[in-house]
Amino acid sequence: MRTTVGIIGAGPAGLLLARLLHNAGIDSVVLESRDRAYVEHRQRAGILEQGTVDVLREAGAGQRMDREGLRHDGIELRYARKRHRVDFPALTGGRSVMVYAQTEVCKDLIALQLAGGGPLLFEAEALAVEGADTDSPRVRFRHQGREDVLECDYVVGCDGFWGVARKAIPAELTQVFERAYPFGWLGILADVPPSHDELVYARHDRGFALLSMRSPAVSRLYLQVPEGTDAESWADEEIWDELERRFETADDWRLERGPITQKSVTPMRSYVHEPMRYGRLFLAGDAAHIVPPTGAKGLNLAVGDVVTFARALTYQKEKGSAELLDAYSATCLHRVWQAERFSYDMTTLLHRAPDATPFEDRLQLARLERIAGSRAAETDLAEAYTGFAFG
Numbered sequence: 001m002r003t004t005v006g007i008i009g010a011g012p013a014g015l016l017l018a019r020l021l022h023n024a025g026i027d028s029v030v031l032e033s034r035d036r037a038y039v040e041h042r043q044r045a046g047i048l049e050q051g052t053v054d055v056l057r058e059a060g061a062g063q064r065m066d067r068e069g070l071r072h073d074g075i076e077l078r079y080a081r082k083r084h085r086v087d088f089p090a091l092t093g094g095r096s097v098m099v100y101a102q103t104e105v106c107k108d109l110i111a112l113q114l115a116g117g118g119p120l121l122f123e124a125e126a127l128a129v130e131g132a133d134t135d136s137p138r139v140r141f142r143h144q145g146r147e148d149v150l151e152c153d154y155v156v157g158c159d160g161f162w163g164v165a166r167k168a169i170p171a172e173l174t175q176v177f178e179r180a181y182p183f184g185w186l187g188i189l190a191d192v193p194p195s196h197d198e199l200v201y202a203r204h205d206r207g208f209a210l211l212s213m214r215s216p217a218v219s220r221l222y223l224q225v226p227e228g229t230d231a232e233s234w235a236d237e238e239i240w241d242e243l244e245r246r247f248e249t250a251d252d253w254r255l256e257r258g259p260i261t262q263k264s265v266t267p268m269r270s271y272v273h274e275p276m277r278y279g280r281l282f283l284a285g286d287a288a289h290i291v292p293p294t295g296a297k298g299l300n301l302a303v304g305d306v307v308t309f310a311r312a313l314t315y316q317k318e319k320g321s322a323e324l325l326d327a328y329s330a331t332c333l334h335r336v337w338q339a340e341r342f343s344y345d346m347t348t349l350l351h352r353a354p355d356a357t358p359f360e361d362r363l364q365l366a367r368l369e370r371i372a373g374s375r376a377a378e379t380d381l382a383e384a385y386t387g388f389a390f391g
Helices: 012-023 036-041 050-058 063-068 088-092 102-116 236-246 298-319 328-350 358-373 375-386
Strands: 005-008 028-031 070-072 074-079 082-087 097-099 124-130 138-143 146-151 154-157 175-190 199-203 209-215 218-226 260-274 281-283
Touching (some): 012 028, 012 102, 012 298, 028 124, 082 375, 088 375, 097 209, 199 328, 199 358, 209 236, 218 236, 260 328, 298 328, 328 375
Parallel strands (some): 005 154
Antiparallel strands (some): 074 082, 124 138, 175 218, 175 260, 209 218
């Protein structure tokens, strides 16, 4: 099998890249180790930056998002029983975000790919990337019980942190930067309408809490818990009681409760692999970087990576110049590190470390008061949250 771009991974990054390349007249093949049902139902991110929304629309994948997604023009910060709303459009010249789950993005892109795109092979496990430093890289993979080879001009690894793509880059050429956090997020899905019409980020002496949503009828909520917590060790009522404590306000706001349909614990880490390119192998998304979810950046960073690659390859096709491809790693990493910075700032602003001192507690409150009282500080948060420019 041969193609111009071999894409490993059919998450939102790999699927969007295939769509962008198809629209530019560049052929590709997508290899995904899981089956279609798994890809379309695994719960992940739910906040799309303005730039991601715009790209999905331009790619022809925004119709259902625009019908069913929830545009949000701000977030609410809670601390010391106070409430402060950050108004995104007023601070950013009109930008906003969209609540639309990653599962739905994948469903839309899969439907487009199967209807008119290049091959999309489910249950096709990539085994290795070979010849990345040559003009003819290839991906060895297993599909329908037999091994095969996908010969390419380029390979893009959208296969996540545990995938094979990154392993093809020699260790002596790489640098890794990472930080693990001593807490995680206990996340729940609940069949109850959201208790607020925008996301609520709460800093509390007992730990962080987040009120989010998947639809007007389904709430998504999170609690900061110690690292290594077993989700099943928390009873449903215990979760609701703790959420109620952490979201407490001085007014009459109430948290609505409902049946919990899913529980899970997400570990918190920051990770960057440099470079993001080796020869004709390009890394995108979690294969190259991970952010704690506090800043809602993971999916959006992956979109930025594949947009950068698609633009670069289209530029080479039209202009005959590899200038943008050669700059891929540096271009992406500039945005990645800004997102890492923002995600770290949000994480340390809102989470209480296990060994936090009263001094550090007061610093957090002072930082929150600064955001609430300074348009400049508030604008910095709004600009970062709604998204850094692609490319």
